[in-house]
Structure formats: C-alpha cells, structure tokens
Amino acid sequence: MKAVEVVNLKKSYPKKIPLPFRRVEWVEAVKGITFSVRKGELFGLLGPNGAGKTTTIKILTTLLEPSGGEAKVLGYDVVKEAREVRRRINLVAEGERTLYWRLSAYENLRYFASIYHVPKRDAERRINELLKMVGLWERRNDLVMGFSRGMKQRLAIAKALINDPEVLFLDEPTLGLDVQSTIFVRDFVKSLVKEEGKTVLLTTHYMVEAEKLCDRIAIIDHGKIIAMDTPQNLKKLVRDEEAVEIRVKDFSPEKVKEVDERLVVVEKEPEKGTLVLRGSIDEEDLPKVVERLIRAGAKILSVEKKEPTLEDVFIKLTGRALRD
Amino acid sequence: MALVAVIDKEFRMFFRYPLRVVSSLIVGLVFLLQFVYFGQAVLGGRYSALLQSSTGVGDYPTYALIGYVLWWVSVSPMEASVWGVRRELQRGTLESNVVSPMGLVEMVVALSLSWMLMDSVIMAVVFVMGAVIFEIPLSGAVVVKSLPVIGLSFLAFLGFALVFAGLVMVLKNIGPFAQIFEFLILFLSGAFFPLSTLPGWVANLSKAFPLTHAASAVRKVFVGMPYSAIEGEIAWLLLLLPLYWAVSYLSFRWAEKTARMIGYGGY
Numbered sequence: 001m002k003a004v005e006v007v008n009l010k011k012s013y014p015k016k017i018p019l020p021f022r023r024v025e026w027v028e029a030v031k032g033i034t035f036s037v038r039k040g041e042l043f044g045l046l047g048p049n050g051a052g053k054t055t056t057i058k059i060l061t062t063l064l065e066p067s068g069g070e071a072k073v074l075g076y077d078v079v080k081e082a083r084e085v086r087r088r089i090n091l092v093a094e095g096e097r098t099l100y101w102r103l104s105a106y107e108n109l110r111y112f113a114s115i116y117h118v119p120k121r122d123a124e125r126r127i128n129e130l131l132k133m134v135g136l137w138e139r140r141n142d143l144v145m146g147f148s149r150g151m152k153q154r155l156a157i158a159k160a161l162i163n164d165p166e167v168l169f170l171d172e173p174t175l176g177l178d179v180q181s182t183i184f185v186r187d188f189v190k191s192l193v194k195e196e197g198k199t200v201l202l203t204t205h206y207m208v209e210a211e212k213l214c215d216r217i218a219i220i221d222h223g224k225i226i227a228m229d230t231p232q233n234l235k236k237l238v239r240d241e242e243a244v245e246i247r248v249k250d251f252s253p254e255k256v257k258e259v260d261e262r263l264v265v266v267e268k269e270p271e272k273g274t275l276v277l278r279g280s281i282d283e284e285d286l287p288k289v290v291e292r293l294i295r296a297g298a299k300i301l302s303v304e305k306k307e308p309t310l311e312d313v314f315i316k317l318t319g320r321a322l323r324d
Numbered sequence: 325m326a327l328v329a330v331i332d333k334e335f336r337m338f339f340r341y342p343l344r345v346v347s348s349l350i351v352g353l354v355f356l357l358q359f360v361y362f363g364q365a366v367l368g369g370r371y372s373a374l375l376q377s378s379t380g381v382g383d384y385p386t387y388a389l390i391g392y393v394l395w396w397v398s399v400s401p402m403e404a405s406v407w408g409v410r411r412e413l414q415r416g417t418l419e420s421n422v423v424s425p426m427g428l429v430e431m432v433v434a435l436s437l438s439w440m441l442m443d444s445v446i447m448a449v450v451f452v453m454g455a456v457i458f459e460i461p462l463s464g465a466v467v468v469k470s471l472p473v474i475g476l477s478f479l480a481f482l483g484f485a486l487v488f489a490g491l492v493m494v495l496k497n498i499g500p501f502a503q504i505f506e507f508l509i510l511f512l513s514g515a516f517f518p519l520s521t522l523p524g525w526v527a528n529l530s531k532a533f534p535l536t537h538a539a540s541a542v543r544k545v546f547v548g549m550p551y552s553a554i555e556g557e558i559a560w561l562l563l564l565l566p567l568y569w570a571v572s573y574l575s576f577r578w579a580e581k582t583a584r585m586i587g588y589g590g591y
Contacts, residue, residue, distance in 0.1 A: 086424060097415055
C-alpha cells in the first residue's frame with residue numbers, strides 16, 4: 001500500500017472580483033496531477049509560488065475538497081474518510097502563526113495532544129521527549145510569543161509529531177528561517193525518515209532543500225507536474241556540458257529573452273549593476289550567445305560551466321527561473 | 325478530552341491577562357448601572373406596577389439585573405462563534421485544529437462553551453456587585469433553585485449561537501451583523517422593559533428567542549414563585565432547544581462543506 005496516492009487531482013477556487021465589477025471567477029489551482037508516495041519516502045513538491053503546492057497539501061490533509069480526481073492517504077479517501085486520515089497524519093503549515101502565542105511551549109503541546117486524543121500518560125512522555133528533541137526543553141514554560149521564528153518552527157514540528165503520525169506533511173518548512181534553524185529543520189526532517197521510518201511529503205521552492213532532502217521530487221508549475229523523479233535523474237535532463245552561468249553588467253533584465261529564449265535571470269545585484277544569467281546552452285552555441293549579449297550592450301564579466309542543478313531543470317522545462 | 329482541552333486553553337489565555345478580566349468587569353458593570361439608573365429615572369423610583377402586573381416582578385433593579393446578566397451570557401457563545409472562530413482564523417490556528425481528529429463541530433461547540441463559561445464567571449461577579457449596589461436580597465436557596473433553569477437556558481443559547489459559527493467560516497466578516505443581532509435580542513427579549521409594551525406582532529416575534537423565556541423564568545423563580553409558575557417558559561425552551569441545535573447542526577455542516585470547497589481563509 002502506498003502512503004499517498006493522487007490520481008488526476010484538480011482544484012478550482014472561486015475568485016471574487018470586487019465592486020463595481022462584482023462577480024466570481026474560477027481559478028484552476030491544480031490541473032489534474034497524478035503521483036504517489038511510498039511508505040518511508042521523503043517526497044518533495046518543488047515549484048514557484050502559486051504553482052499549486054499548498055493547495056495539494058491542503059487537499060491531502062483534508063482541509064480542502066478537490067474539484068476532481070482522487071486522493072488517498074494510507075488507503076483512506078481524503079474526502080469520504082477524512083476522520084481516518086486525520087488520525088494518522090499531521091501537518092506543519094506554512095508560516096509562524098500555527099501555535100498559540102499566549103500559551104507556553106508545554107501548554108501548546110499538551111493542548112494539541114488532547115485534541116489528537118493522545119492518552120494522558122503517553123502525552124506527558126511524548127511532550128517531554130519532543131521538547132528535548134527540538135531543543136526547547138529549557139524554554140518549555142515560556143510563552144511562545146517570546147520565541148524567535150526558528151524556535152516557533154521547531155515547536156510547530158514538535159506539535160506535528162505529537163500524535164506520532166505515519167505521514168507528515170510539511171508546507172515550506174524552512175521559509176523565512178535563519179541559516180542555523182534551516183539546517184536544524186532539514187537535518188531533523190531527514191532523521192525522521194531515516195531513523196523513525198516516517199513518510200514525509202514536503203513542499204518547497206528552495207532547490208537545495210529539495211535536492212538535499214528528497215528521495216523523489218515532483219516539479220510542479222501552474223498546477224501541473226512537469227517532471228517527477230529522483231534528484232539525480234531529474235538533473236540528467238540537463239546534460240553536463242549544457243549548464244552555463246553568465247555574469248553580465250549594465251544590462252536590462254527585460255532584454256535577456258530577446259537575446260536568447262534559453263537564458264533566464266537567476267540573480268540580480270542592483271548595487272553592482274550585475275545580473276547572473278543561467279541556461280542550458282551547448283558548447284557550439286555558447287560563443288554565439290555571448291556575442292549576441294555583447295551586441296545587445298552587455299558587458300560580460302564571466303562565463304562558467306556549472307554542475308547542473310534542479311534550477312537548470314526547471315529553466316529547461318519552463319523557460320523561467322523558479323523565483324519568477 | 326478535546327472539549328476540556330479547548331476550555332482549559334481559552335480560560336488560560338483569558339485569565340492570564342488580569343487587565344482583560346478587569347476591563348470586562350468594568351464594562352459589564354458600567355452598562356448595567358446606566359440601564360438601571362435610566363430605568364429608575366423614567367419610572368420615578370424602583371417599583372413599577374406595570375412590571376408587577378405583566379411579569380410578576382415589580383422591582384426594576386431586580387428585573388433589569390436578571391435580564392441584563394442573562395443577555396450578556398446568552399450572546400457570549402454567539403460572540404465566540406463569530407469573534408472566537410475569526411480569531412483562530414487570524415491567529416492561523418484554525419487549520420491546526422481542523423486538521424486534527426477533534427473535528428470542527430466539537431471545536432466550535434467547545435469554544436462557545438468556553439466563552440459562555442468565562443462570561444458566566446464575569447457576570448456572576450457583576451450580578452453580585454449589582455445586587456449589593458441596588459440592595460437586592462440574595463439567598464442561596466433561590467440561586468440553587470434557579471440553576472436548573474439557567475442550565476437549560478444555556479443549552480438553548482448555545483444551539484442558537486452555533487448558527488453563526490457556520491456563517492463566519494463562509495462569510496468571514498459577519499461580526500458587524502452579529503453585533504446588530506445581539507442588540508436586537510436585547511431589545512426583543514424584554515431585558516429592560518416588559519414585552520407587553522411592544523406591538524403584538526413584535527412581542528410574538530420575541531418568543532423565538534430563548535432569552536425571552538429564560539429571563540422570564542429566572543425572574544419568577546428569583547422572586548420565589550414555584551416551578552409550576554414557569555411551566556410555559558420551560559415548554560418554550562424545550563421546544564426551541566432541539567430546534568436551534570438541529571438548525572445549527574445543518575447550517576454548520578453546510579458551512580463546513582462550503583469552507584472545504586473554498587478554503588478556510590486565514591493563514
């Protein structure tokens with residue numbers, strides 16, 4: 001049995017157009033996606049903002065009903081058997097406001113243990129274990145409102161493990177965290193899968209996160225899965241010699257596509273007036289592309305061949321950078 | 325138990341901030357004093373023959389104090405449904421609750437019950453203070469005799485309020501509408517004046533609100549009338565109680581279904 005099975009999943013939202021043109025338009029956020037996650041697998045949904053990642057996770061965690069298709073978690077239908085699904089999963093939602101800031105760390109965990117029907121004796125043991133695991137034992141009696149963003153996220157993860165879920169959903173788990181907290185969360189998530197055998201489905205728009213953590217990745221864009229495989233196999237979509245990074249000066253980002261459709265801006269340094277362009281361009285074409293850039297007015301600072309990354313895969317498949 | 329956990333959480337968050345408790349007490353008392361002194365000024369004293377003949381309670385401070393305190397408590401689950409659920413939405417914690425096996429119905433019932441209990445604590449203090457200020461005699465026997473009626477009233481208030489909980493999930497911003505409704509109930513339930521002074525059709529409309537019957541029943545018990553004198557009020561409450569719970573449950577289920585289609589908002 002698969003941990004998660006999604007077949008031709010669709011979701012449309014009503015979007016209200018305000019007065020004076022008041023009407024409702026339907027926006028298709030997820031357009032018929034199909035994928036499955038094996039038990040004990042760390043699966044990532046990678047895509048830019050608005051790609052449909054959070055909508056997918058909300059459907060799988062029973063917060064939303066799909067407009068079409070089918071989704072099952074641990075064999076239970078997320079619409080018809082929502083209560084069964086809820087008993088066996090948990091969610092770390094995006095953002096820091098998923099806890100009660102006016103309760104202490106300990107009180108938050110005790111509250112969530114109760115609403116997940118964890119027996120009182122087990123709950124005490126579990127809360128103490130989790131607070132130690134996420135490094136908040138010393139701060140257990142402090143109100144959450146005094147916690148840093150990273151501490152809140154660690155507590156949110158502890159909260160999500162309170163019912164010992166078989167499948168854990170993480171929506172952008174490192175968004176807005178400092179480097180230290182990001183490393184902690186990534187290592188912790190990895191250990192949950194490797195050491196505790198949990199199944200994890202996470203969404204992210206950080207390529208490094210997806211690449212380092214996930215056993216398999218589905219790249220999602222505009223509500224559709226455009227590629228799905230292991231990070232290694234996905235990177236094979238871009239041949240080694242193709243990934244090129246060109247650093248240019250005094251060049252408008254709007255002109256990039258006029259020079260070559262395959263190039264995208266992956267970094268802007270306005271204070272230095274430089275742009276970093278990336279694309280999949282083979283050796284034969286590269287001198288011509290550089291020449292066209294120079295003719296268009298760009299000053300070339302450097303041209304480097306790079307190890308292909310998931311960003312190169314995304315650029316190759318969509319013609320855009322992930323952050324666009 | 326999830327219900328107890330929600331109540332415990334709400335009590336902790338409310339009573340952890342003494343200023344909030346003090347402010348609730350002061351607001352409750354200030355409104356009461358204004359209403360009672362205004363009523364006494366109009367009557368030219370504390371006793372009203374009209375009140376006595378139409379409701380059985382002629383002492384205006386007693387009449388107003390009971391009506392006011394019950395009104396406050398009766399609208400608190402409505403406030404919980406509207407502002408409590410909205411606060412969870414704004415905090416970002418609603419979805420953390422909804423995704424749990426507790427379920428939304430249990431959560432909102434618990435939230436409403438918590439707010440009603442918290443307001444009952446506040447209003448119990450206001451009631452005692454009002455009784456002292458207006459020299460209303462209080463006896464333990466009367467309070468004990470009133471408790472079953474108050475309990476039944478609370479159940480009816482809860483059912484009535486839950487209709488709004490469903491609406492807030494779909495419409496999100498119904499606070500102003502609910503506030504108008506709360507004051508409409510204050511007016512239509514005869515908290516501060518006898519319903520016999522209203523046009524017949526308005527007085528009939530007021531029978532649809534549990535507070536009308538609850539206030540009337542508690543007042544009668546409070547002035548020493550036997551349970552047999554409040555049979556009519558009890559019958560109305562027993563009729564309205566399942567009716568409002570059924571309507572609430574159905575509207576809530578509809579709202580939950582709709583919310584799962586369009587999203588719970590918040591975040």
